[in-house]
Amino acid sequence: SQKIEQNSEALNIQEGKTATLTCNYTNYSPAYLQWYRQDPGRGPVFLLLIRENEKEKRKERLKVTFDTTLKQSLFHITASQPADSATYLCALENYGQNFVFGPGTRLSVLP
Amino acid sequence: DSGVTQTPKHLITATGQRVTLRCSPRSGDLSVYWYQQSLDQGLQFLIQYYNGEERAKGNILERFSAQQFPDLHSELNLSSLELGDSALYFCASSRRTEDTQYFGPGTRLTVL
Numbered sequence: 001s002q003k004i005e006q007n008s009e010a011l012n013i014q015e016g017k018t019a020t021l022t023c024n025y026t027n028y029s030p031a032y033l034q035w036y037r038q039d040p041g042r043g044p045v046f047l048l049l050i051r052e053n054e055k056e057k058r059k060e061r062l063k064v065t066f067d068t069t070l071k072q073s074l075f076h077i078t079a080s081q082p083a084d085s086a087t088y089l090c091a092l093e094n095y096g097q098n099f100v101f102g103p104g105t106r107l108s109v110l111p
Numbered sequence: 112d113s114g115v116t117q118t119p120k121h122l123i124t125a126t127g128q129r130v131t132l133r134c135s136p137r138s139g140d141l142s143v144y145w146y147q148q149s150l151d152q153g154l155q156f157l158i159q160y161y162n163g164e165e166r167a168k169g170n171i172l173e174r175f176s177a178q179q180f181p182d183l184h185s186e187l188n189l190s191s192l193e194l195g196d197s198a199l200y201f202c203a204s205s206r207r208t209e210d211t212q213y214f215g216p217g218t219r220l221t222v223l
Contacts (some may be wrong), residue, residue: 038156038174043113043201043214044154089154091212098144099212103153 002027006090012108019080020028021105023073028100030092033066036105038087041100047088048075080109083092114138115215118200123221129190132218135182136204142166144205144212147179149198160185161207178195192222 003026013019023033032051036044050057050066056059057064063076079082087106091099114137124130136143145157156169160179171177174192179185189196199219203212 040220041199041217043115043203043217044212045113045211047213049211098156098159098169100156101146101154 002100004028004090004092004100006088006102006105008105010106010108012110013080015080015082015109015111017080019077019084019090019107019109020051021075021107023075023102025071025092025102028092028094030094032093033064033073034087034093034099035062035064035073036091038089040087041070044089044101076104077107082108082109082111085109098100113213114217115202115204115213115219117200119218120216121219121221123223124192125223126192126194128192128222129188130192130220130222132187132189132200133201134185134187134202134204134215136185136202137213140204140206140213141183142205142207143179143183143208144203145171145185145187146201146203147198148217149195154201157187168195173187189220194222196220197222 005023005024026102035047036051038044061078065074089104090102116135141162144159147155157171159167177187200215201217203214
């Protein structure tokens with residue numbers, strides 16, 4: 001069956017460190033993958049998109065990698081700040097029809 | 112501000128009732144998506160419309176229906192409401208199906 005997993009449900013890190021979030025999927029073949037940030041009670045906000053032929057994408061302190069062999073995407077936030085505390089969602093393109101969202105990882109950056 | 116508007120922000124109703132949630136997409140966006148997010152579940156895709164036509168269907172209950180009007184706004188109708196329907200309902204829009212989705216602020220539905 002198809003599955004998207006984000007390890008782990010919650011992640012606590014110290015301010016200034018690099019946060020690494022993972023997104024693993026099974027029985028999907030996404031042409032691209034997106035990462036979103038969601039604050040409590042608000043709608044998700046788009047952060048980055050990476051295509052299947054791209055290994056890595058960067059935007060300011062954010063970096064995403066996409067390994068179609070491992071069926072995994074890693075999302076990194078370098079020099080993390082308390083303001084980065086939020087839930088981060090990965091979303092897979094699903095055969096050109098829609099996106100399927102992972103369950104999310106709740107990141108807490110401690111001062 | 113994403114440019115996607117949703118009304119109402121909050122809705123409190125009783126079991127068995129029917130409600131309508133409304134979404135206006137960003138200017139120029141043809142695709143509208145509806146999602147349900149409850150405390151114990153992630154973002155669940157319900158249904159997508161593209162330029163007035165249903166494009167994709169997710170885990171949408173038969174008690175729920177949606178439509179997209181010629182002016183591209185969309186409505187999600189929820190009927191015979193149950194306690195378990197209490198959730199945040201998000202609408203998102205995009206230019207085309209494969210584009211980034213922009214989410215509205217959501218409608219928080221509480222069924223008592």
